[in-house]
Amino acid sequence: MGDVPDPGAPRGGRGAGGRVPKEDGVKARAGLVTYAVLIVFAVLSLFPLVWTAIAASGTNGRLARTPPPFWFGGDLLGNLRIAWTDADMGLALLNTTVVASTVAAGTVLFSTLAGFAFAKLRFRFKNALLLLVIGTMMVPPQLSVVPLFMLVAELSWTDRLQSVVLPALVSGFGVFFMRQYLLRALPTELVEAARVDGASGLRVVWHVVFPAARPAMAVLAMLTFVMSWNDFFWPIIALTQSNPTVQVALTSLGRGYVPDQSVIMAGALLGTLPLLLVFVVFGRQIVGGIMQGAVKG
Secondary structure, three states: OOOOOOOOOOOOOOOHHHOOOHHHHHHHHHHHHHHHHHHHHHHHHHHHHHHHHHHHOOOHHHHOOOOOOOOOOOOHHHHHHHHHHHOOHHHHHHHHHHHHHHHHHHHHHHHHHHHHHHHHOOOOOHHHHHHHHHHHOOOOHHHHHHHHHHHHHHOOOOOOOHHHHHHHOOOHHHHHHHHHHHHHHOOHHHHHHHHHOOOOHHHHHHHHHHHHHHHHHHHHHHHHHHHHHHOOHHHHHHOOOOOOOHHHHHHHHOOOOOOOHHHHHHHHHHHHHHHHHHHHHHHHHHHHHHHHHHHHO
């Protein structure tokens, strides 16, 4: 016969008298505090976007009230229509998508190749060149505006998208970021084994380096895409309202003696929605790639 359970023994992981162990109670309270803090930060992060939508749904007079409105008005669709028409947001969104996608792809490609070279290859003046790359991150971009604009004008690239794309294809931060990642994520023995098996340099990069660097490439692509999408300083110099990016197009909404703040907010909302769509569609893949890299590390 099997053992008969003791009726007085504690059940269900409870302690004597049916009480929950103290450690479990502490863990439960810590979990509640963690979720509460995360919810607070989520609300604070969403507030600017919600406020932009509220401001875009009203008028200048409504925004000037004291206290300001904290709920949506009835002019959102009208303001979105005005912003879309007056700022030519269709062309601006298309141009910005082309620019940001091209810059992100080029930066990831060149940064991965250069990062691999600095991390795993041996060549002369390697450390000096790496210091030079790091030094480029310390130079304010405003210092290069005049010579860069003179070069763009000499090539007749003003008001063309290549004037915004080509100068941004190489990033000192991207090279340093990929170099630091590949130092740890890519074993030198794996590269040497591929070479012993007769793999060419191109095959090593394609079959060894790119798979190992995929998580970092995803992060760099997202960061570069967002920074390129939000870039304002150089596009406002190189482009005009006839061929704008989103940030350049938004400046046309702020002209006039009394700019319509609601229309400006509507334009900003239109310019933000594609970024939100990118995060919604690719967020899970990016987080999965980061977690995969963390587990491998």
